[in-house]
Amino acid sequence: MDTSEATRIAQMREGTVPILLQIDVPTLTDGASFYDEQWDRETDVLKRRRTWRGPPGNDVSASLLELRHKDGAPMGDAPTPEEATRNWDILAQRELVFQDLYSSRNAVGPVLWRRFTMGPNICVSFAQGYSPDGDIPARHLLGYYCAPAGEAFSDGQAETVVRAIRVQEGDPALSPDG
Numbered sequence: 001m002d003t004s005e006a007t008r009i010a011q012m013r014e015g016t017v018p019i020l021l022q023i024d025v026p027t028l029t030d031g032a033s034f035y036d037e038q039w040d041r042e043t044d045v046l047k048r049r050r051t052w053r054g055p056p057g058n059d060v061s062a063s064l065l066e067l068r069h070k071d072g073a074p075m076g077d078a079p080t081p082e083e084a085t086r087n088w089d090i091l092a093q094r095e096l097v098f099q100d101l102y103s104s105r106n107a108v109g110p111v112l113w114r115r116f117t118m119g120p121n122i123c124v125s126f127a128q129g130y131s132p133d134g135d136i137p138a139r140h141l142l143g144y145y146c147a148p149a150g151e152a153f154s155d156g157q158a159e160t161v162v163r164a165i166r167v168q169e170g171d172p173a174l175s176p177d178g
Contacts, residue, residue, distance in 0.1 A: 021050040021064040022166040023145065028062060030055040044070050054148065059121075062145040063088060064165065074136045078129040081114045084142040085125050091144060094118050098125075102155070106163045108141055113162045115155065121146045122153035126162050141167060 021035075031054040038047050046068050054060035065087055067075060078084075082098055085091040099115045106128075113126035123146035129137030145161045147153035 019048060019066065020166070020168050021048065021066060022164075022168070023052070023062055023064065023143070023161060024164040024166060025145075025161055027054070027058075027060045027147075028052045031058070031060065039070070046070060059148050060146065061090075062143065062161075064141065064143040066139055066141050066167065068139040072138055074138050075129060075140050078112070078127045078137065078140045079142065081112055081125040081127050082116075084127040085116075085144065087142055088144065091118065091125075100155075102159065104159055104162055106165045108165060108167055111141075111162055111165070113158065115153065115158050118146065120149035122151070123147065124153070124158035124161055126165070130167075141165070 031052050033050055033052045035048075035050045037049075039045070040047060046066075048066040049063060051063040052061060069075065079086075081101070082096075085096060096116045096118050099117075101112060101114045103110065103112055105111065109128060109130045111126050111128040113124055115122060115124050117123070123144055125142075125144045127140065127142045129140055131138045143165065145158075147157075
């Protein structure tokens with residue numbers, strides 16, 4: 001086994017393999033994205049987050065958050081889409097009105113989602129548990145996407161966003177959107 005393969009195996013065991021969190025939708029293409037990671041020492045949970053903002057004049061916004069225990073222990077059931085919104089101050093501090101709950105599938109696996117309104121914005125929140133090796137969910141993937149204020153955002157459009165979510169190994173700094 002060469003050194004790079006041994007390093008990769010060690011990173012997988014420790015959960016430190018760099019990952020790309022992506023939502024592949026055209027409305028985010030010309031915007032900016034920001035990535036951050038932090039350990040919550042109390043819960044021993046690694047939080048990896050990518051947040052997008054639309055280009056000037058377009059207030060589209062989105063964020064993906066991956067949560068996992070440092071030791072790779074199972075995370076338990078994923079939160080509901082409503083509970084997931086508490087992970088973002090911009091959503092937690094606002095009055096959100098949730099609509100019907102749906103279940104779909106994306107490249108990561110089964111996902112629960114529901115649209116909600118936040119003032120003039122129509123958004124979607126989603127939550128799913130997954131494991132890179134397909135076993136018991138060891139990670140949670142949570143997120144939201146908000147269409148620009150005043151724009152229509154149907155159930156079909158929301159499902160398209162949810163199905164466009166992707167997680168893959170790779171350096172977050174090399175994300176195609178910044």
